[in-house]
Amino acid sequence: MALLSVVIPSFNEEAMLPAALEAIPASLEEAGIRYELIFVDDGSNDRTWECIARGAKEKPEGTIRGVRFSRNFGKEAAIFAGLASAKGDCVAVMDCDLQHPPKTLIQMYRLWEEGYEVIEGVKRSRGEENAAHSFAARVFYRIMSTSTGLDMSKASDFKLLDRKAVEVLLRIPERNAFFRAISSWIGFRTASVEFDVQKRAAGESKWTVFSLTKYAVNNIVGFSSAPMKLVMWIGVLTLIFAFLLSAETLVRYFSGSAVEGFTTVILLLLVLGSLILISLGVIGYYISRIFEEVKGRPRYIISETL
Numbered sequence: 279m280a281l282l283s284v285v286i287p288s289f290n291e292e293a294m295l296p297a298a299l300e301a302i303p304a305s306l307e308e309a310g311i312r313y314e315l316i317f318v319d320d321g322s323n324d325r326t327w328e329c330i331a332r333g334a335k336e337k338p339e340g341t342i343r344g345v346r347f348s349r350n351f352g353k354e355a356a357i358f359a360g361l362a363s364a365k366g367d368c369v370a371v372m373d374c375d376l377q378h379p380p381k382t383l384i385q386m387y388r389l390w391e392e393g394y395e396v397i398e399g400v401k402r403s404r405g406e407e408n409a410a411h412s413f414a415a416r417v418f419y420r421i422m423s424t425s426t427g428l429d430m431s432k433a434s435d436f437k438l439l440d441r442k443a444v445e446v447l448l449r450i451p452e453r454n455a456f457f458r459a460i461s462s463w464i465g466f467r468t469a470s471v472e473f474d475v476q477k478r479a480a481g482e483s484k485w486t487v488f489s490l491t492k493y494a495v496n497n498i499v500g501f502s503s504a505p506m507k508l509v510m511w512i513g514v515l516t517l518i519f520a521f522l523l524s525a526e527t528l529v530r531y532f533s534g535s536a537v538e539g540f541t542t543v544i545l546l547l548l549v550l551g552s553l554i555l556i557s558l559g560v561i562g563y564y565i566s567r568i569f570e571e572v573k574g575r576p577r578y579i580i581s582e583t584l
């Protein structure tokens with residue numbers, strides 16, 4: 279019988295873990311699916327690891343496993359660590375806070391049995407969010423969709439992948455891979471399942487405005503070189519403007535009425551100075567990404583497994 283591995287990244291989730299340890303196995307057992315759960319403790323500083331250990335004792339050996347990071351490496355790293363230690367014929371990734379409903383997981387598994395290789399959870403509704411957040415999310419996904427050529431607006435990290443797809447993902451050396459996008463980018467026979475994002479019952483979202491912005495910028499830079507191309511186009515526009523302005527200045531000079539005052543000079547200096555610095559910053563961002571990839575440090579460090 280096929281084995282389903284479920285990878286569950288968990289960071290400071292002591293409030294939600296008992297519920298997850300209850301609900302996910304219960305619905306999988308009811309559906310008669312052979313499974314293993316892999317909790318990846320992403321360097322929590324609460325009792326997450328103890329909760330996982332306790333849960334593992336209650337089930338037959340090997341059903342619930344844990345991987346503990348030496349510090350917080352982020353959800354993406356946790357997902358990849360889980361994929362690497364999964365033994366199943368197919369591997370699902372879901373959140374620890376039960377915002378991804380277990381019954382959707384079973385629907386995904388059935389699609390896998392029908393022969394689909396990448397099954398994506400698609401958000402029917404985004405759950406409860408404030409207006410600023412959903413606006414920012416829309417802008418981010420618009421940019422991501424354009425740069426990946428995939429519709430990402432409803433994408434989530436809730437996915438089920440065939441062993442074949444998992445092997446491909448694990449062979450991609452990119453350290454800063456964006457799971458949500460790269461798992462669609464790899465192709466394969468794809469299906470999607472809609473689900474409603476559930477309300478988080480306990481604990482709180484780990485995202486702050488700062489961390490979300492950083493995440494967004496990182497993923498845009500990781501998937502697209504559009505910002506660098508934009509720099510060039512701004513350069514071209516400035517050049518055209520420069521031609522027009524110098525023509526005018528020269529005409530005026532020879533006709534004896536030179537452009538007056540420092541105002542023009544100061545404005546030009548300020549505008550060009552900022553444009554140049556911003557452009558350097560954009561390029562610097564890409565260089566720092568190259569630097570990080572080239573250093574080749576591991577994506578995560580495991581301190582304990584269970």
Ligand code: UDP
Nearest residue numbers: 287288289320352353356373374375483484
């Ligand atoms: N998570 C993680 N590492 C982090 C932040 C989050 O492993 O640094 C996990 C978290 O435990 C949860 C999932 O990622 O299982 C989604 O996190 P959260 O619920 O905070 O995000 P949201 O649902 O608000 O997008």
Ligand code: MG
Nearest residue numbers: 373375377478
């Ligand atoms: Mg959540």
